[in-house]
Amino acid sequence: MDDCSAGTAPASRAPLRVAAHGRPPWPLHGAALSRLIEQHAQQGLPTHTLMQRAGASVARFALAIAPHARGIWVACGPGNNGGDGLEAAMHLHRAGKRVQVGLLGDPTRLPPDAAASLRRAQAAGVPITDSASPPTVPSCHDLAIDALLGVGGARAPQGALAAAVMHLRHWPGTVLCVDLPSGLHPDTGQAFEESGDVVRGHHTVSLLTLKPGLFTGSGRDHAGQVWFDDLQTGLREPPTAWLFSKSASIEPGRRHSQHKGSFGDVLVLGGAAGMTGAALLAGRAALVAGAGRVFVHTLGDPAWPVDTMTPELMFRDAAAVEAMNWAPLTLVCGCGGGTVVRAMLPRALSHAGRLVLDADALNAIAADPMLQSLLEGRGRRGAATILTPHPLEAARLLGVEEAATVQSDRLRAARQLADRYRSVVVLKGSGSVVAAPDTVPSINFTGNAALASAGTGDVLAGWMAGLWPQGRDALLAAQLATHAHGAAADRWVASHGHQGPLPASRLIELLAGYPP
Numbered sequence: 442m443d444d445c446s447a448g449t450a451p452a453s454r455a456p457l458r459v460a461a462h463g464r465p466p467w468p469l470h471g472a473a474l475s476r477l478i479e480q481h482a483q484q485g486l487p488t489h490t491l492m493q494r495a496g497a498s499v500a501r502f503a504l505a506i507a508p509h510a511r512g513i514w515v516a517c518g519p520g521n522n523g524g525d526g527l528e529a530a531m532h533l534h535r536a537g538k539r540v541q542v543g544l545l546g547d548p549t550r551l552p553p554d555a556a557a558s559l560r561r562a563q564a565a566g567v568p569i570t571d572s573a574s575p576p577t578v579p580s581c582h583d584l585a586i587d588a589l590l591g592v593g594g595a596r597a598p599q600g601a602l603a604a605a606v607m608h609l610r611h612w613p614g615t616v617l618c619v620d621l622p623s624g625l626h627p628d629t630g631q632a633f634e635e636s637g638d639v640v641r642g643h644h645t646v647s648l649l650t651l652k653p654g655l656f657t658g659s660g661r662d663h664a665g666q667v668w669f670d671d672l673q674t675g676l677r678e679p680p681t682a683w684l685f686s687k688s689a690s691i692e693p694g695r696r697h698s699q700h701k702g703s704f705g706d707v708l709v710l711g712g713a714a715g716m717t718g719a720a721l722l723a724g725r726a727a728l729v730a731g732a733g734r735v736f737v738h739t740l741g742d743p744a745w746p747v748d749t750m751t752p753e754l755m756f757r758d759a760a761a762v763e764a765m766n767w768a769p770l771t772l773v774c775g776c777g778g779g780t781v782v783r784a785m786l787p788r789a790l791s792h793a794g795r796l797v798l799d800a801d802a803l804n805a806i807a808a809d810p811m812l813q814s815l816l817e818g819r820g821r822r823g824a825a826t827i828l829t830p831h832p833l834e835a836a837r838l839l840g841v842e843e844a845a846t847v848q849s850d851r852l853r854a855a856r857q858l859a860d861r862y863r864s865v866v867v868l869k870g871s872g873s874v875v876a877a878p879d880t881v882p883s884i885n886f887t888g889n890a891a892l893a894s895a896g897t898g899d900v901l902a903g904w905m906a907g908l909w910p911q912g913r914d915a916l917l918a919a920q921l922a923t924h925a926h927g928a929a930a931d932r933w934v935a936s937h938g939h940q941g942p943l944p945a946s947r948l949i950e951l952l953a954g955y956p957p
């Protein structure tokens with residue numbers, strides 16, 4: 442009979458669940474900084490302590506998520522990630538589990554910490570093979586631990602490592618990744634090569650530091666729920682990026698004595714012929730975000746007179762818009778503006794107080810060096826701009842051919858855009874990156890595939906423009922808007938139980954209920 446006991450966990454603090462609400466932003470550290478932190482931590486501790494803590498933490502967590510697991514396969518690689526796996530295997534074996542280790546590395550060439558963990562596991566009697574395949578006994582297929590590669594992953598897994606990754610991808614039970622899903626680049630959240638395989642975990646316990654690649658690119662699809670254990674080091678180093686998390690203290694709230702003039706005027710310029718809805722979505726979102734007044738100028742012919750669904754929106758024709766003073770306004774430019782929106786851009790870039798540029802406006806700027814120099818000059822004059830490109834628009838703005846170039850390192854691309862155009866940048870996609878000049882970027886942690894739906898970008902631009910003049914700077918407005926936009930989609934998925942497309946107008950209704 443298999444042993445079905447829950448076992449006992451070695452003493453250790455439980456990893457923290459990484460969540461998007463209720464605490465200050467989480468610091469994220471790329472591979473180079475993680476190694477530096479590891480070196481500092483090692484200096485203050487007896488030899489092998491850190492890996493012992495890492496392995497104990499993983500084992501304890503494994504017992505918590507799979508208390509009744511009978512068989513556990515631990516796939517260990519040739520470095521210290523494998524050492525963490527060996528250490529965890531020893532604890533799980535001692536807890537009475539049927540553990541099988543597959544060690545895919547030359548045991549004589551393991552780094553010293555991993556070699557020590559191998560000796561400890563062997564001494565405890567853990568069964569260890571060099572097979573890339575899990576045991577054939579089905580009762581051993583409850584839990585798999587991926588300890589193949591961590592921050593030392595340097596290229597796409599091949600040979601035996603690639604075979605083990607495939608077994609983990611087809612694992613019928615729960616998969617727990619140690620530090621990172623093997624095959625995932627810790628800094629970018631992408632596979633090392635386009636065709637490179639990456640483990641898909643249900644959970645990832647990130648050790649010592651949280652890595653940016655867990656939260657952007659394809660990281661979210663591979664890591665599952667992320668947990669963090671600092672291994673009781675409490676070390677602080679300036680981060681590579683922040684994981685934005687919304688704490689209540691950063692929302693100013695409304696004072697009793699404020700009036701609609703306190704909350705700013707927004708002007709939406711968009712909605713070319715056949716695209717009126719995009720401008721309406723942006724205008725409605727700006728209203729729901731709390732803007733004092735929202736004006737809309739649709740660029741189609743004839744101009745839109747009224748939105749009977751949202752009579753609060755004030756429509757202005759070309760002459761009226763021409764006569765307005767744009768300096769105190771927050772302009773949203775793009776939103777279905779087609780090629781006609783280009784004519785609005787020289788004045789918007791020169792005179793708008795606050796400016797959100799989306800979609801067609803970004804494409805027009807990418808194609809026109811004169812508009813680019815106006816945008817750059819705007820930043821140098823201290824006028825605030827938020828750019829909200831998706832990866833292809835970002836590629837065009839950076840003058841590179843393909844969205845894949847942007848996706849290969851989203852943090853770098855967002856920083857480059859922010860520095861070049863002296864603007865706040867929201868690079869949309871899984872794990873939207875929010876960057877500003879000379880500032881550590883942040884990654885947004887809310888949202889899901891339900892947002893891959895027509896018009897949700899217009900809603901984001903409008904919502905951002907509505908939030909911005911209410912006592913927030915451009916960076917905070919961009920961070921809060923991106924967070925709220927994703928959180929609304931998360932509520933939608935939670936209530937529907939699937940990630941079917943979220944209609945943009947429904948998204949506005951969900952945002953109206955924000956904060957949750």
Ligand SMILES: NC(=O)C1=CN([C@@H]2O[C@H](COP(=O)(O)OP(=O)(O)OC[C@H]3O[C@@H](n4cnc5c(N)ncnc54)[C@H](OP(=O)(O)O)[C@@H]3O)[C@@H](O)[C@H]2O)[C@@H](O)CC1
Binds near residue numbers: 520
């Ligand atoms: N030391 C400690 O106390 C602590 C360590 N910790 C843990 O250590 C992990 C980092 O360990 P690590 O630096 O040894 O890197 P790791 O990811 O195990 O792999 C490196 C090895 O893999 C190899 N390799 C790379 N790619 C490959 C490929 N595609 N296919 C085949 N081989 C490939 C690479 O070979 P090379 O590139 O040198 O030829 C090298 O041999 C970290 O993520 C965390 O889990 C933490 O728990 C804190 C305590």
Ligand SMILES: [K+]
Binds near residue numbers: 587588590621623
């Ligand atoms: K791993």
